[in-house]
Amino acid sequence: MELENSEEPPDRFKMVTIICLLQGVGVLISWHMFINAWDYFTDYKLCHINGTDKVPSPYVGYFMQYLTFTAQLPNVIFTFINAFVRIGGGLSFRILGSLSIVLAVFIFTLTLSFIEMENVGAFFWMTMCSVALMQVFNAIYQNSLMGMAAILPPWYIGYIIIGNNVCGTFTSITKLVSKSIGGNHKATAIYYFSTAIFVLVVCLVVLILLKLIRFYKYYLDVHTAYRHRSTFFSAHEPAQERPYWLLIKQTSTQLYNVFMTFMVTLTCFPAILSNIKSGDDNFFISTNYYGDVMCFLNFNVSAMIGSIVGGFYVFPKPRFIWIAVTIRIIFIPIFLFCNYTPPVPDEARRVGVLIYNDYVYLIFGMVHGFTCGYYTSACLMIIPGMVDKQYAHIAGMLGGVVLILGIFFGIMLAFLWPLIMWESV
Template structure:
């Protein structure tokens, strides 16, 4: 019966398998005869040949598996996406975020150097009535700094400015460094005999500096756009830290330097050092595997988009997009309008009321105005990470209520240079001024961040969110310029208005 079963199974087997079976039996018999049965059996065991096992576990397309247009390094990056070890790329972008606002913060924080030293009546010998250079210096500085940005930001919505990334970022940083070198030379030069030349030279430096900085700022955000969203947040964090850093450097320079001239030299050389670090770290980014991976993914996405729009780019309905995001654009504009109407023009001209106040005259403006505002702004811009309130529909209410900051600061001990105040001082307390300054910075950082977050989500078509973001960015600069222009009126108000009390 057993033999019959075996014969029946043998008849059911294909002829090739029977032949292979007989061949295997013959091999085993021969191996046993030679005493090498284990070696022969292992050698003849059929196994697939695997040259690069990692390739067999990926989901790459056929073109990439055939190495069409892909280098071995790119293939390795795609198969093993790297991580940002030690958060090096994140820290570099924080540094570049500091660099984007370094020119603006360094110049407005140097008010004491410009107004109380280089353009002061004691240094130039000019009477206060003739010395209009010092009277509205920060307002003129703001227009010179933000005027070019206003034009570039609105033009960039409708005209996309191209050019190689490296060319734009390298030359913009170089121009900024040259401007700071000239500023240091002017600080070292005796300019008491030609205050007008010093004033106009400073304004020209500020214009050139901020034109270069506008290109640099757009380029840095372009770098971050290739990375995960958190890296754009790193630039914003760096920009907020920049103001606080500038304030601390200004205080430190005054503390260690024997005179305002030496303090200004130390101060502006620090800006040169930060910009040189930005220059060096930019060239370090392409060497980082994490950055190279996201650069590769960005290039592939661009190529895919080019193929999809081969029939021609879609026309952007600018007016429709603006109408949809106009509510948040107003919130952005009005937040910065109120902030720049008060800071730094009014805020930095408020004098100490109590002679026994804890902060002495030397550091009063640096601490109570610049450091207080910049710390408040930095904290306020971080708060939306924990939640935002109110929603997009009702955000305009607290934004409009912030207008109360303007009369409140005017009722403090605001003493613009060369102006005899007639408006009564109804808020004389230094601690009350400190509280107002903290609230101004905190609310400015918070509501500007929340409005910018809401703005892209107000458009009905997702492909136009970037256009809405550009409208929001342009409204930032528009609000800044409108606030700075309004600040020219406040010295006249406090010298011509009296409350009927």
């Protein structure tokens, strides 16, 4: 084709690279901001104040499971709708519209942090409804973004995955900085959620600029020539013209790898890891920062490094990756036999702790995070290249679908571990 024979314009100043990295941050910032704010909810907003004492409400014990389930159920439903049902307006409309609503929900969340509510139950359900609404539109944002990036060279999906993992590190560091300068849960939340709003505004602005960049327009035109019309600006292709079953068969091995990687990861993180306590009072991380550093910062930094390495080097060969991601199941019993402790005083472990050593937990946490980022980045970059070029954007969306399914099934499994490991006392 004439477009293919024309000279590819350069990605000047790496603008498209930067935009993909920023969108990778933006697409997961809502998820990371809420789960990193776990102590704002469990130690402050969801506690009854009795004089100088804080009494945990019934919502505290399973809060992380409630939060992650509420976030991911609408994410699963609307990811499927967005991938398999034709929604008017095209990808640009879906991305910009959904991102705007996610931004509005964060503004509402910030407003709630200023309000002192005595009715803990009302605050809990307002938070859950906000999270559900936000994730409906975040699912559309995320899945459409993967479809958009699939028309670019495959390493641009890698940049989005790197952005995903940078997001986790960024939010963890933001939480630590906000906590250190805030002094209390309310001030910390204000600094923390304000940062998220700023990032989402930046993502919205640069996404509008993307359509003006020659490098992106070149690949959009090449993709349009393959499909005879633009996917990004048009939404009129009948769903039945898309050979979903053929594409699933062609990419099935890597789809399994993405699913299994996220299922194991979300079974452990954050539900198990956020409830692992220090086994050594003299450990170099204080109790006040233990969960923030050992669970969230450790995982997110390791996953970020893994995603960067996975973008440049893949081991084992793609057809053998399924072995490595299946072996990752061993992380579940490893973390359960660390000092996994109930967050409420009327429950205790059924079985003893086998791994008290904080350094052992730290190392396993690093490997867990690294392998998550590594295999996610590698597999999602491989998927679009396994199908005919005109269907690369659909293959990218399928990768997004199984990613969300893996997260959801991992979260559902996370509900089992308190039932198995804890008992009332």
